[in-house]
Amino acid sequence: MATILETRGIEYAYADGTRALSNVSLTIGEGRKIALVGPNGAGKSTLMLMFNGILRPDAGEVLFRNERLDYDSRSLRKVRQRVGMVFQNSDDQLFAPTVYQDVAFGPVNLRFPPEKVKRYVGYALQYVGLSGYERRPPHHLSGGEKKRAAIAGILAMEPEVMILDEPTSNLDPATSEEIMEMLDELNLGGKTLIISTHDVDLAYRWADEVVLMKDGGLLRRGSAEEVFGDLELVRDARLKPPMVVDLYQELVNRGLAEGKKPPKSILELCDSLEGGERRCAVQGAKRGTIYVCDADELLLENADELVGKVDADYTGAMGTRAKLMAEEAKIRVDFTYGVIDKCILKALAGKSCLVLTSQGMMGQVQKRIEAYSQQSGEEINSVDLSSGSNGRSLPIDRDFVGTKSLK
Numbered sequence: 001m002a003t004i005l006e007t008r009g010i011e012y013a014y015a016d017g018t019r020a021l022s023n024v025s026l027t028i029g030e031g032r033k034i035a036l037v038g039p040n041g042a043g044k045s046t047l048m049l050m051f052n053g054i055l056r057p058d059a060g061e062v063l064f065r066n067e068r069l070d071y072d073s074r075s076l077r078k079v080r081q082r083v084g085m086v087f088q089n090s091d092d093q094l095f096a097p098t099v100y101q102d103v104a105f106g107p108v109n110l111r112f113p114p115e116k117v118k119r120y121v122g123y124a125l126q127y128v129g130l131s132g133y134e135r136r137p138p139h140h141l142s143g144g145e146k147k148r149a150a151i152a153g154i155l156a157m158e159p160e161v162m163i164l165d166e167p168t169s170n171l172d173p174a175t176s177e178e179i180m181e182m183l184d185e186l187n188l189g190g191k192t193l194i195i196s197t198h199d200v201d202l203a204y205r206w207a208d209e210v211v212l213m214k215d216g217g218l219l220r221r222g223s224a225e226e227v228f229g230d231l232e233l234v235r236d237a238r239l240k241p242p243m244v245v246d247l248y249q250e251l252v253n254r255g256l257a258e259g260k261k262p263p264k265s266i267l268e269l270c271d272s273l274e275g276g277e278r279r280c281a282v283q284g285a286k287r288g289t290i291y292v293c294d295a296d297e298l299l300l301e302n303a304d305e306l307v308g309k310v311d312a313d314y315t316g317a318m319g320t321r322a323k324l325m326a327e328e329a330k331i332r333v334d335f336t337y338g339v340i341d342k343c344i345l346k347a348l349a350g351k352s353c354l355v356l357t358s359q360g361m362m363g364q365v366q367k368r369i370e371a372y373s374q375q376s377g378e379e380i381n382s383v384d385l386s387s388g389s390n391g392r393s394l395p396i397d398r399d400f401v402g403t404k405s406l407k
């Protein structure tokens, strides 16, 4: 995997003398989802501000695609297009009189031609679900809408890396999940994502890699299981283990679970219970079916009929467009995050589920169900409901998200 960002021995102290970073060397692989985790004052935000040159290290260097960052205005403009930063507080980012002007700020600054600015702003607003908000003043938006608008402002520049400082702080659980899923989709489209968070549960289930920081330095970097499975280290960083790891540890201590590897989800936790995978299948219950439908191929007017035909006990939606479709078709959605695992759990308990997917997530669902069936020996029945027909024109341009450069 190619390294997209790197810091080498960076040191930084703020003007008042506060040391914020000491000898930080870190590589970020292209296409990864990285979570910087650590207590207050660990240096997470300061490190993030180094990645696109908002701050300049006192010593050491920052590299983008193996090239040292230069700090003249031309070089900075270039790196800020490729490495976009979403601040923790959206009010620090949104300042124009209207949402449109705010989202257009980046592309205008990059001197995109006016027609391209318009197109990109339109795509970005559609992508984050804020079409129709163009004329609204940003300070009249809700916290979740502000976060979406801030993300749109970065997306409109088509960056390769997106850095988000505490992306879910002050958001309600449903909005947080929507934002995190949006980040998953962007990552599926090829973008590298770096977030900082105090939310260990979120970091644990979302990140490919966790970077644990304390006192301006790196304590550990590794997979979420490696980092959060080391309970002493987690305590040392003044954090708590993710709930699922905590519970698992208690079960292992009581001899109720096999202590092989901490589980990533509730489904994996059930599977780790002493007695093997079959524990989470409800005894005697017939296995439910998981129906999977590509919402990108579904005609809005057929959605109702489909839902009626399938008559599933639960419905999940994966991806922004699937959620938009469900909302427009007034389909009640039970799961919007961790959808596949939740549906497998329900299927094991004899319930059927309908999963609406979008943006090429069909394959992901099928792979996960197959992998689970193989690994657990539990046959989970999944049915592909894709019609293969061309649906009505979709609200979002397929080419926009995840393409590295749009001409």
Ligand SMILES: Nc1ncnc2c1ncn2[C@@H]1O[C@H](COP(=O)(O)OP(=O)(O)OP(=O)(O)O)[C@@H](O)[C@H]1O
Pocket: 014, 015, 016, 018, 019, 020, 038, 039, 040, 041, 042, 043, 044, 045, 046, 047
């Ligand atoms: N503008 C500033 N001026 C002086 N010191 C600062 C400034 N910003 C941050 N610091 C200090 O730098 C250190 C690192 O802060 P930073 O904000 O990077 O940590 P963090 O891990 O992001 O914390 P939090 O989780 O609370 O956001 C802290 O000691 C903090 O007090």
